[in-house]
Amino acid sequence: MRRPSAIWRPSLYGWLGLLAWAITAPGLFGDARAYAPLITVALVSWLLGEGGWRSLGSWRTWLFLGGLIGVTALAEGIRPGLGAGLRMAARALAILLAADALALHVPALDLAALLEAVGLPGLGFALGVAFNLLPALRQTALDSWQALRLRGGPGKQPLQSLRRWAVTVLARALARGQEIVDAAESRAFTPSRRQVQPPRVRRGDLLLLLGLAAWTVVLLIM
């Protein structure tokens, strides 16, 4: 199936809007309309993205949903409880699928850029540095742990050994961090200048948000 072209696909704002709608909309509807958010989120994420429903592959999700339905049925009687449980499960699944779609389709840097724009300058830079430091930090931790083991392991004072290990790892990471600071400042980097612009609102965002608003009105009238 042909996917919509980029300009018609939602960006950060559209997917955030879908998640917010999935959280707030179920509270507005009772009876059979309570399933509409789940169907809407599933359709939207399937049509506009490639599904990407990671939650459906997790046993914890199914355990939670099954437990929700089962316990509600026990608490409120089989027939009314089953209905209430299914509605709660549908709400939960709608939120999980909307969160999955957001995580899949929105780059973390876009979120960082948005947070920078609303008053957290330097967040994007810190995120980039942290992402690049992570593999080196992991390797340093492993190497230091191996060195500790080669010297006989934590020994009779495990807490002190672990503390020395933690200090070694963090001190090396901070020394590496100081090199990054020197490199950034030598290139005239300054956190006061915004490094990444927040994404612009696309036609796809407006279409999705207006569509959700119109659909909410229709569901309320029904």
Place this chain on the structure above:
Amino acid sequence: MAAGKSQSTYFTTRDLVFIAVFAAAWGLVETSLGSYLHAARIPFRGAALTALGLLAALTGRSLVPRRGTVLMIGLVTALLKLLSLGGVVLSPLLAIVIESALAEWALWPWARPGRSAFALAGALAELWTVIHPFLTQGLLAGSGLFTVYGWLLQSTAQALPWGSKVTVLLVGVAILVPALLGTAAGLIACSLGRELQARLAH
């Protein structure tokens, strides 16, 4: 590097890089150590993992003595977790942000917090692990879930005559253990921070 509008600077370049270091450390705890703890089936592993993450964040606060540091570390860690996707992310992301916000709130009154402030911050943030499952389950399932919880508690109390005393004991343990872990994390972070400062000074 794209040119953009200038904003007032609160964190210097060095502050941001150090924030990144401790966010990476928290991220490492969440990804690598988290898998090990879950596989080893250690009791209170969620609380232990949170305590280790808070240890990293509070140590960072000790080295970057500005209000907002812990919250920034939490936000960067949450975004790092989003970058390294693996299954459902909503709940752990929320937990990281809220825990760092609680720790930040506890440290806010002090420009240079001492050991007791760090201990309080650690304990407060760690106690969130007790409440968090109810928040996320309530967020997912809606307010009807609390009616179900009420029924569960009532049924358990009726079914087990000694149930109420055991329940109180279990709730007490469930609160005390995270509080102690968080307090320990705060105290260790304070002294770790001082040791790292001394190392960096040489």
